[in-house]
Amino acid sequence: MDSVRGISKKPFFLGLLLLILILLATFPLYLPGYPVMLLTSILMYIVLTVSWVIFSGPTGYMSLASAAFFGVGTYTSAILGEALPLPIVIGIGGLASFCVALLVGALTLRLRGIYFAIFTFGLVVLIQQLLLFWELHVTGTRGRFVIVVDHTTVYYAMLVIFVALMLTAYFIRRSKFGLALQSIGQNEEAAAHIGINVTLVKVITFAISASFMGAAGAIMATRWTYIDPYIAFNLLLSFMPVLMAIFGGMGQLYGPILGAIIFTYLKEELITRIPELYMLIFGVVLIAVILFLPNGLVGLIQKGWKRVSGGQHANT
Amino acid sequence: MRILEGEGVTKYFGGLAAVSKVDFHVDQGEIVGLIGPNGAGKTTLFNLISGALVLKSGVIRFKGAKITGLKPHQICRMGVARTFQEVKVFANMPVLENVLLGSFFGTSTGMSSADAVREAMGLLEFVGLSAVRATPAKDLTLVNQKRLEVARALATKPELLLLDELMAGLNPTETAEAMELVTRIRDKGITIIMIEHVMKAIMSVCDRIIVLHHGEKIAEGTPQGIATSKKVIEVYLGE
Numbered sequence: 144m145d146s147v148r149g150i151s152k153k154p155f156f157l158g159l160l161l162l163i164l165i166l167l168a169t170f171p172l173y174l175p176g177y178p179v180m181l182l183t184s185i186l187m188y189i190v191l192t193v194s195w196v197i198f199s200g201p202t203g204y205m206s207l208a209s210a211a212f213f214g215v216g217t218y219t220s221a222i223l224g225e226a227l228p229l230p231i232v233i234g235i236g237g238l239a240s241f242c243v244a245l246l247v248g249a250l251t252l253r254l255r256g257i258y259f260a261i262f263t264f265g266l267v268v269l270i271q272q273l274l275l276f277w278e279l280h281v282t283g284t285r286g287r288f289v290i291v292v293d294h295t296t297v298y299y300a301m302l303v304i305f306v307a308l309m310l311t312a313y314f315i316r317r318s319k320f321g322l323a324l325q326s327i328g329q330n331e332e333a334a335a336h337i338g339i340n341v342t343l344v345k346v347i348t349f350a351i352s353a354s355f356m357g358a359a360g361a362i363m364a365t366r367w368t369y370i371d372p373y374i375a376f377n378l379l380l381s382f383m384p385v386l387m388a389i390f391g392g393m394g395q396l397y398g399p400i401l402g403a404i405i406f407t408y409l410k411e412e413l414i415t416r417i418p419e420l421y422m423l424i425f426g427v428v429l430i431a432v433i434l435f436l437p438n439g440l441v442g443l444i445q446k447g448w449k450r451v452s453g454g455q456h457a458n459t
Numbered sequence: 460m461r462i463l464e465g466e467g468v469t470k471y472f473g474g475l476a477a478v479s480k481v482d483f484h485v486d487q488g489e490i491v492g493l494i495g496p497n498g499a500g501k502t503t504l505f506n507l508i509s510g511a512l513v514l515k516s517g518v519i520r521f522k523g524a525k526i527t528g529l530k531p532h533q534i535c536r537m538g539v540a541r542t543f544q545e546v547k548v549f550a551n552m553p554v555l556e557n558v559l560l561g562s563f564f565g566t567s568t569g570m571s572s573a574d575a576v577r578e579a580m581g582l583l584e585f586v587g588l589s590a591v592r593a594t595p596a597k598d599l600t601l602v603n604q605k606r607l608e609v610a611r612a613l614a615t616k617p618e619l620l621l622l623d624e625l626m627a628g629l630n631p632t633e634t635a636e637a638m639e640l641v642t643r644i645r646d647k648g649i650t651i652i653m654i655e656h657v658m659k660a661i662m663s664v665c666d667r668i669i670v671l672h673h674g675e676k677i678a679e680g681t682p683q684g685i686a687t688s689k690k691v692i693e694v695y696l697g698e
Contacts, residue, residue: 319563319572326549326560333547335531336509337540337615338565342530 167302171295179298181411183366186301188387189403190308190359195384196399197312198352201321202345203328204255207381208247208263211270212240212353214376216360218274221370224290233300233361240357241350248346264381271376278372286371289364300362308355312396315348324348390432392439401440462487462619462650463508463539467517470503470674477503479674480517485619490641490651492665492682494658496695499671501654502544505621508652509541510534521619536567540617542608544624544654550597557596557607558582558614565615582610586640602633609640613649620644622653626660638664658696662686670695 171179191209199206216236223232251262278284292300315321323344326334335341364370383406391402409428413421436443464484470477478500485491493501506512508519510531519527526534540561549557555576562575570578583589586606591599596607605625612620622641626634638660645651655661661668662682670678670685672694678685685691 322556322560323564325552329549329551330547332511332531333543333549333611334560336511336535337561337611338532338535339560340530340532 164306171298175295179294180366181408183294183298183301184411185404185407186298186305187359187363188383188407189400190301190305190355191380192384192387192391192399192403193308193312193396194352194355194359196388196393197315198345198348199385200388200393200399201324201328202348204252204345205260205385206263206349206352207260207385208244208266208353209356209384210376210378210380211247211263211267212244212356213360213363213380214267214270214372215240215243216357216362217364217370217375218287219357220361220364221287221289221375224365229292229296229300229362229365233304233358236361237354237358240360241354244350244353245346248349249342252342252345252349264378267376267378267381271372274376275372286369286374288369289367291368292362292365294366297362297366301359304355304358304362309396311351311355315351316396320344386429388439390429390439392436392441394438394445395441398439398441405440460487461485461523463519463521463652465508465517465519468504468507468514468519469516470500470507470512470514476674478507478514478671481671481674481676483669483676483679485650485652487618487650488645488648489666490645490653490664492661492668493652493654493671494656494661494668494685494695495671498673500674501671502623503674504671505541505623505652505654508534509539509621532564535565535615535617538616538618539621540565540612540615540619541621542605542612542623542625544627546601546604546608548596548599548604548607548611551595553593554583554588554596554599554607555579555592558610561611561614565617579610579614582613585613585643586610587636602629602637605629605637606640609644613644617649619650619652622651622655624654624656626655626657634660 167182170182191213195206195209198204216239219236219239220232223235227235247263247266251259254262275285278286315324323334323339326339327341327344331341360375364375367374387402387406388399389402390406391400392398410421410425413424417424432439438445461484466482468481468483469479481500481504493504495501503512507514508526510526510529510533514527517527518525521534521537521539524537526537526539529537549560558579559575562570562578580589580592583592586609588603588606588610591603596604599607609622609625625641626637629637634657641651641653641664653661653665665682668680668682668685669676670691677694678688678691680688686696
C-alpha cells in the first residue's frame with residue numbers, strides 16, 4: 144500500500160517543489176527591497192538549521208559549533224572578497240569550514256553527549272577569541288570591511304546554497320550512508336560491529352554539514368559590510384539552528400525548514416515591532432512548543448492530517 | 460584448521476587483570492563454549508576479539524592474520540560477527556533495516572540493494588522473524604531482539620560468530636529453540652564461540668568448552684571432561 148501511495152503522490156510533490164522553486168527564483172522581480180532581504184534571512188536560517196539537522200538529527204550528537212563554521216565562512220569573505228569573484232569566495236568559505244570540521248571532528252567525535260556539545264560550544268569561543276587576539280595584536284585592527292554586494296545577488300547566492308543543501312540532505316536521507324548515520328545514533332557500538340566505519344561516517348557528515356554553514360557565512364558577510372570576531376562568531380547562531388529544528392520537528396525533512404521559516408519571521412517581526420518584549424515572547428513560544436508539541440510542528444501536522452483523512456493511515 | 464587463536468591475551472582494567480595470559484584456539488566448524496563465574500572475563504575476551512577493546516599484551520590471529528589493533532568494523536569485514544550480552548538493536552528502525560545494515564556494510568565487497576534485501580529476508584526467515592519485519596526493533600520481545608541480533612550478525616557473512624549469552628532470560632521453550640538455531644548456524648559452515656550460563660545448552664551443543672576464572676583459563680576440554688573436572692566443579696559448577 145505504501146508504494147501505491149508513493150507513486151500517486153510523487154508527481155504532485157515534484158510539481159509543488161518545482162512551483163516553489165520558480166516562485167523563489169522570480170521573487171525579487173515582483174517584490175524587491177525589504178521582502179528580498181527578509182527572505183534572504185529566512186533562507187540563511189533554513190540553511191543553518193538543515194545543515195545542523197543533517198548531522199545532529201540522525202546521530203544524536205548535539206553540535207553547538209554552527210557559529211564557528213558560519214564565522215569561518217564570514218572571515219573567508221572578508222579576507223578574499225576583494226581579490227576573488229563571489230562564487231569562488233563562497234566556495235572557499237565552504238571548503239574552509241569543511242576542513243575545520245574535518246580536523247575538529249577527527250579530534251572530538253569520540254566525545255559523547257554533553258561533552259561533545261560543550262566542546263563544540265567552546266570551539267566557537269576559542270576561534271572567536273584567538274581571532275580577536277590576532278586582529279588586535281598582529282593586524283592591528285579589530286574588525287574588517289567586507290566588499291558590498293547588492294541584495295538581489297546575495298539572495299540568489301543564498302538560494303543556490305539552499306537548493307544544493309536540500310538535494311544533499313535528501314540524498315543522504317535516502318542512501319545507505321544515511322542509514323548508517325541513523326544506526327550510529329541508535330547504537331554506535333553495534334554499528335561499528337556490523338562493519339560501519341563510524342568515525343569516518345561521522346566526520347564526513349560533520350564536515351559536509353559545516354561546508355554549507357561556511358558558504359552561508361561567506362555570502363552573508365557581504366550584506367553586513369563590516370564584521371569583527373563577535374559579529375562573525377555570534378554564539379546565538381549556534382543555538383538558533385537547534386531551537387528551530389526542535390520547533391519544527393526533526394522527523395521529516397520539511398520540519399526544520401518550517402521551523403526556520405516561522406521562527407525567523409517571528410523574530411524579525413518582534414524585533415521591529417516590540418523590541419523590548421522580543422526575547423520574552425520568543426521564550427514563551429519556545430517553552431510552549433517543547434511542552435505541548437514534543438515532535439515539533441511536524442508532529443502537529445501529522446496529527447492534524449490523520450484527523451482530516453479520517454484515521455485511515457493511523458499507523459503510518 | 461585453526462580459524463582463531465590467541466596467545467598470552469591480557470587486558471587490565473586499572474590494576475585488575477580482567478583477562479590474564481589466556482592462550483586459546485578455535486578450529487573451523489567447531490562450537491566452542493566459554494563459561495565461568497560472573498566477572499571471569501568472558502565478555503572482555505569477546506570484546507578483545509571483536510576489537511571493542513584493545514588488549515594490553517598478547518596477540519589474536521584470525522585465519523592466520525593478526526587482528527589485534529584493528530577497529531571493530533575492520534574485524535567484522537574480515538569475517539568475525541558478534542551479538543551482545545545486553546541486546547544492542549537499532550531500536551527505532553524496522554527489523555528489516557536492522558538486518559539490511561549488516562548486509563550493506565558488513566561484507567568487504569558490498570552488494571546491490573536488491574540482493575541485500577533478498578538476503579535479509581532470507582535471514583529473517585532463518586531466525587523466524589519474517590512476520591515482524593516491518594516492526595520497529597524496540598517493540599520486539601527480548602527473545603526476538605536476540606534473534607534479530609543473530610540475523611544482523613549473519614548478514615555480515617561471518618566465518619566466525621561470537622554469541623554472548625544468547626539464552627540468558629529465555630524460557631525453556633525459547634532456550635530449546637535457541638539451541639536448535641545455534642546448530643543450524645553451525646550447519647551453514649559458521650564457526651561459533653558462545654558464552655553461556657545455561658549448562659544444559661552448553662553441554663549438549665558444544666564440541667569443546669573453555670573455562671575462565673578470575674581472567675585465567677583454568678580448564679579446557681570436551682563437555683564430559685569439563686563436567687567431571689574437579690577444579691571446574693569447585694569454582695563454577697558446584698557440588
